[in-house]
Amino acid sequence: DTGVSQDPRHKITKRGQNVTFRCDPISEHNRLYWYRQTLGQGPEFLTYFQNEAQLEKSRLLSDRFSAERPKGSFSTLEIQRTEQGDSAMYLCAGRLGDTDTQYFGPGTRLTVL
Amino acid sequence: QKEVEQNSGPLSVPEGAIASLNCTYSDRGSQSFFWYRQYSGKSPELIMSIYSNGDKEDGRFTAQLNKASQYVSLLIRDSQPSDSATYLCAVNRNTGKLIFGQGTTLQVKP
Numbered sequence: 001d002t003g004v005s006q007d008p009r010h011k012i013t014k015r016g017q018n019v020t021f022r023c024d025p026i027s028e029h030n031r032l033y034w035y036r037q038t039l040g041q042g043p044e045f046l047t048y049f050q051n052e053a054q055l056e057k058s059r060l061l062s063d064r065f066s067a068e069r070p071k072g073s074f075s076t077l078e079i080q081r082t083e084q085g086d087s088a089m090y091l092c093a094g095r096l097g098d099t100d101t102q103y104f105g106p107g108t109r110l111t112v113l
Numbered sequence: 114q115k116e117v118e119q120n121s122g123p124l125s126v127p128e129g130a131i132a133s134l135n136c137t138y139s140d141r142g143s144q145s146f147f148w149y150r151q152y153s154g155k156s157p158e159l160i161m162s163i164y165s166n167g168d169k170e171d172g173r174f175t176a177q178l179n180k181a182s183q184y185v186s187l188l189i190r191d192s193q194p195s196d197s198a199t200y201l202c203a204v205n206r207n208t209g210k211l212i213f214g215q216g217t218t219l220q221v222k223p
Contacts (some may be wrong), residue, residue, distance in 0.1 A: 041216075042214050043157065056210065103159060106155070
């Protein structure tokens with residue numbers, strides 16, 4: 001158990017709908033990362049937070065995507081106007097203090113019909 | 114050229130054999146290196162991290178790093194069917210984000 005939880009675990013939605021995912025790291029995870037993984041590929045970086053500050057966003061994160069980490073605790077990732085190409089596993093990872101190691105939550109599998 | 118490259122496999126080894134998984138990376142400034150294991154439908158699980166040239170052993174797993182050759186490998190001794198999974202190599206940039214290879218699928222046959 002990495003201490004990182006994600007909700008929901010699975011989400012099926014219709015194209016054009018908005019979806020929101022939540023990630024709850026442990027309190028010691030001062031850095032929180034979001035990745036996206038499609039079938040047969042490794043995870044791809046989307047964005048990360050140092051406490052409540054969003055410090056980097058990937059070019060993969062189009063205007064339809066937004067992420068927040070209010071109060072430096074849990075984080076949410078919202079996708080507006082979903083497209084079939086958004087279908088993927090969305091992974092959240094926490095990083096302890098000054099270490100480099102990231103621990104992943106169970107992921108949210110999104111299917112856009 | 115991808116930043117982190119792995120042979121997608123599948124790599125098939127008999128039970129009890131040594132499985133050797135390889136990874137190359139392009140950015141010489143990379144500082145730390147990780148191997149994750151991922152079972153089908155699950156999220157990546159950390160196996161090992163390595164920061165310095167040479168070998169690092171943890172149980173049946175040995176990670177090897179050669180920064181001059183920009184090469185990382187993972188050896189799994191006494192492979193078990195339960196080791197069958199996809200193994201992801203990841204490289205950490207100074208910003209902290211991980212750059213992953215596409216993963217190598219390992220099949221251990223009883």
